[in-house]
Amino acid sequence: MSSTVIVLISSCATFTSSVIIIGWLIRLSHRYKWYDDVDHRKIHSGDVPRIGGLGIFSSFFLGLIVFFILSVATGTEPSSQTLLRYVPLFAGLCIVLGAGLADDFASLRARWKLLLQIAAAGLITGFGFVYTEFSLPGFSFSLPLGVFGYVFTIFWLVGMSNAVNLIDGMDGLAGGISSVASLFIGIIAVLQGDTIIALFALSLFAGTVGFLVYNFPPARIFMGDSGSLFLGFVIAVLPLLKRGGPSSTYTLISVFTLMLIPILDTFEAIIRRVRNGVPIYNPDQNHLHHKLLRLGHSNRKILVFVYLLTVIAGIAVLFWGYLGSPFLVFLPFGSCLVTCIFFLVLDRKNRNINGGEVTRINDVHNMD
Numbered sequence: 135m136s137s138t139v140i141v142l143i144s145s146c147a148t149f150t151s152s153v154i155i156i157g158w159l160i161r162l163s164h165r166y167k168w169y170d171d172v173d174h175r176k177i178h179s180g181d182v183p184r185i186g187g188l189g190i191f192s193s194f195f196l197g198l199i200v201f202f203i204l205s206v207a208t209g210t211e212p213s214s215q216t217l218l219r220y221v222p223l224f225a226g227l228c229i230v231l232g233a234g235l236a237d238d239f240a241s242l243r244a245r246w247k248l249l250l251q252i253a254a255a256g257l258i259t260g261f262g263f264v265y266t267e268f269s270l271p272g273f274s275f276s277l278p279l280g281v282f283g284y285v286f287t288i289f290w291l292v293g294m295s296n297a298v299n300l301i302d303g304m305d306g307l308a309g310g311i312s313s314v315a316s317l318f319i320g321i322i323a324v325l326q327g328d329t330i331i332a333l334f335a336l337s338l339f340a341g342t343v344g345f346l347v348y349n350f351p352p353a354r355i356f357m358g359d360s361g362s363l364f365l366g367f368v369i370a371v372l373p374l375l376k377r378g379g380p381s382s383t384y385t386l387i388s389v390f391t392l393m394l395i396p397i398l399d400t401f402e403a404i405i406r407r408v409r410n411g412v413p414i415y416n417p418d419q420n421h422l423h424h425k426l427l428r429l430g431h432s433n434r435k436i437l438v439f440v441y442l443l444t445v446i447a448g449i450a451v452l453f454w455g456y457l458g459s460p461f462l463v464f465l466p467f468g469s470c471l472v473t474c475i476f477f478l479v480l481d482r483k484n485r486n487i488n489g490g491e492v493t494r495i496n497d498v499h500n501m502d
Contacts (some may be wrong), residue, residue: 135208137329144333145252145340148197149245152344156189160348169237170356180205182353184238187361191231191339194223194368197337222261223371229254230295236246244415248292251363255291259284263374269383270463274431291370292390293377297396298366299359300403304423306437310442312365313342318448319372322388322455327451331375333384351433369393388451390442391466394473395422402477419499422477433460444472 162384163169163183170184202217233250236242265283270274279286302308320335342365348354357365373385390397399422426436450465 135204135210137205137210138324138332140204140208141324141329141333141336143204144201145336147200148193148337148340149344149450151192151196152189152341153347155192156186156345156348156355159183159185159189159205160325163355170358182356184356184358185235185360186345186349186355186357187231187234187238187359187364187472190338190345190357190361191227191364193344194337197325197340198333201333201337219262222257223263226254226258227364227367227371229257230363231360232263234358234363236356238360241352244413247359248415251292251295252288254367255288256370258374259287263288263371265374265386267395280492287374291367293400294370294393294397295363295366297393297400298369300400301363301396301421301423302357302362302438303421304427305353305433306346306349307440308362308365309342309346309349309357309425310437310441311395312369313339313346314444314448315341315369315389316372318392318452319369319385319388322385322452325456328376333371334368334375335372338365351437356448366396384455387463387466390454391447391451391469394447394470395443396438398473398477402481420484422480425480429480429483443476446472 160183164181164183167181168183168185169181229250233242233247233254237247256389264287265279267276267278267283298308298312301311316335316339320332320339323329323332323335345355345357345361349356367391373382373389376382376385403418403421404414406420407418422440423436426434426439431439447466447469451471454462454465
């Protein structure tokens with residue numbers, strides 16, 4: 135049995151366990167009233183649990199366990215040295231999940247949540263999961279990063295975690311973007327014969343799709359901070375599973391292109407809050423989904439459009455890698471340009487809307 139087949143079987147196990155575990159978490163949440171708080175910023179009403187991230191996390195790791203069991207059974211098991219290499223990575227993921235759960239249940243202060251994310255990123259980089267150079271596939275250009283590689287890696291991991299966390303404000307949005315991104319990274323990894331990245335990416339895809347069964351509007355459960363921080367962290371980790379060189383840079387550019395929507399949304403939020411003289415962790419109602427809702431678009435229409443942009447980005451990076459021409463790097467950059475133009479147009483349209491119309495968001499959200 136080939137490694138690719140084992141990865142696909144593990145992904146199926148991940149999806150199945152995700153559906154079962156999250157269904158059980160919904161029932162458990164209703165019993166103990168583990169509901170998401172409703173306030174003026176939220177675009178939902180009613181009692182909705184917010185611990186779906188625990189289900190994604192659990193099914194993701196169950197999928198990895200299935201992979202290693204099948205690998206041993208078929209005689210294709212990785213060496214013990216290879217397995218030990220990933221122990222710090224798993225520890226870091228547990229720290230990120232723990233920070234998210236603490237916030238979901240006890241409203242952890244922003245500074246402590248950030249410090250835990252930095253600690254998780256620092257643990258991973260300290261054990262060798264770090265960018266050592268920046269190289270474009272097909273070009274002779276290579277830029278050694280040196281000590282800056284550690285700084286960049288920590289910033290990348292923490293930044294991506296918070297990017298997914300910030301865009302997680304509407305049913306199916308963060309989970310949908312993350313699942314499409316991880317699917318394309320998984321396909322690319324399979325084509326390149328990179329079993330570990332394929333395993334992580336496709337397991338994440340399967341676990342998130344299992345969550346979307348319950349999260350697609352109208353949502354029966356939210357992923358909470360535990361889910362959004364975990365998703366962002368795992369996606370950011372994927373390029374680090376390669377040890378430097380052009381292939382690592384290709385995966386990094388691919389992830390950046392696929393996740394540009396939450397990245398731009400976060401970048402815009404930071405600029406907006408700095409300009410307004412408020413802390414960057416202060417929440418507001420000016421994220422991507424808020425702006426689209428104010429323009430009168432329904433929840434499902436927004437999802438279709440955002441998913442489509444992410445799929446276009448995925449096709450761009452897939453063609454770039456599959457055709458192997460270095461000059462096709464314009465495809466992912468072109469996809470990024472389209473997304474940037476979309477954000478600029480959306481921002482301009484929202485400037486023409488009276489601020490008082492923000493109160494219409496809940497009505498628009500329930501149009502479906």
